Amino acid sequence: MFCFPYAGGSAAAFLSWQALLPPSIQLCAVQLPGRGARFTEPCETGFKPLITNLADVIRHQSHLPFAFFGHSLGGLVAFELARECQRTSLPQAHHLFVSATNAPQHQPCRPDFDEIDDEHLIETLRDYNGTPAALLENRELMDLLLPAIRADFSLLNDYRYQTRDKLEIPLSVLAGRQDQHLIQAHLPAWQAETSAACHLRWFEGDHFYLQNEAAAVIDLIQTELQAYL
Numbered sequence: 134m135f136c137f138p139y140a141g142g143s144a145a146a147f148l149s150w151q152a153l154l155p156p157s158i159q160l161c162a163v164q165l166p167g168r169g170a171r172f173t174e175p176c177e178t179g180f181k182p183l184i185t186n187l188a189d190v191i192r193h194q195s196h197l198p199f200a201f202f203g204h205s206l207g208g209l210v211a212f213e214l215a216r217e218c219q220r221t222s223l224p225q226a227h228h229l230f231v232s233a234t235n236a237p238q239h240q241p242c243r244p245d246f247d248e249i250d251d252e253h254l255i256e257t258l259r260d261y262n263g264t265p266a267a268l269l270e271n272r273e274l275m276d277l278l279l280p281a282i283r284a285d286f287s288l289l290n291d292y293r294y295q296t297r298d299k300l301e302i303p304l305s306v307l308a309g310r311q312d313q314h315l316i317q318a319h320l321p322a323w324q325a326e327t328s329a330a331c332h333l334r335w336f337e338g339d340h341f342y343l344q345n346e347a348a349a350v351i352d353l354i355q356t357e358l359q360a361y362l
Contacts, residue, residue: 136160172281176280176285201230204232211229227302227303299327303327311338
C-alpha cells in the first residue's frame, strides 16, 4: 500500500502503521524530495511534474497488487496518480483511500503561500493542529523545515482539477467529523470520480483524526483489501 503524506508531513507519518497492518499488507510510505532521507534534494512545487515522477515509480514497483492511501494533500496526490496510471495504461491500484481531502472539483480558495511570511505559515500549521506546539516554537528547527512545508502548500496552490474519464476502482473517502478544513457538504462529490463503489467513512476528530483513530482506519483498510490478500 503506497501512502502519501499531508502538506508538511513525511513518510514518517505512516511508520507506526506497519505494526498495525497484517503481514499480508506491505506499507510503502512515499517520501517526497526535500524531506527525511531526501532532505538535500530540491522540493517539487509543480503538481503535474510530481505526478509524472510518481507514475514512473509505479511503473517499476507495481509487480504486486497495490492500493493508494493519501491524507489531505496526499489524498489529491493519490487521486491524480490513480488517474495518471489509468490514462497511461499503467497497472491500476485495487483501491483508492482519500483521507481529509476535499473533493477535487470543490477545492477551497487558499492564500498564495509563496507570498506569506514564515510567521503566517507557522500559524497556518498551528491552525491545522497536526504539528506539535514544541516543534512550532523551535524556530531553529522550523527554519530547516519551512522550505519543504512551503513547497507542499505551493503544490496545493498549483493543483488544477480537470475533467477526465472516471476511475474504475473502488474509492473510500475518510473524514473527521470535526474537521474544519473540509467542505463536508461536497464530500459526496467524490462519487463522480469513479464508476466503481464510493463510500464515505466518518471518524471522530479534526483534520488529523488519524492520530487517534489509526487502529480503526487500519481495520477499514484491511476490510476493503481483504479480497486481494
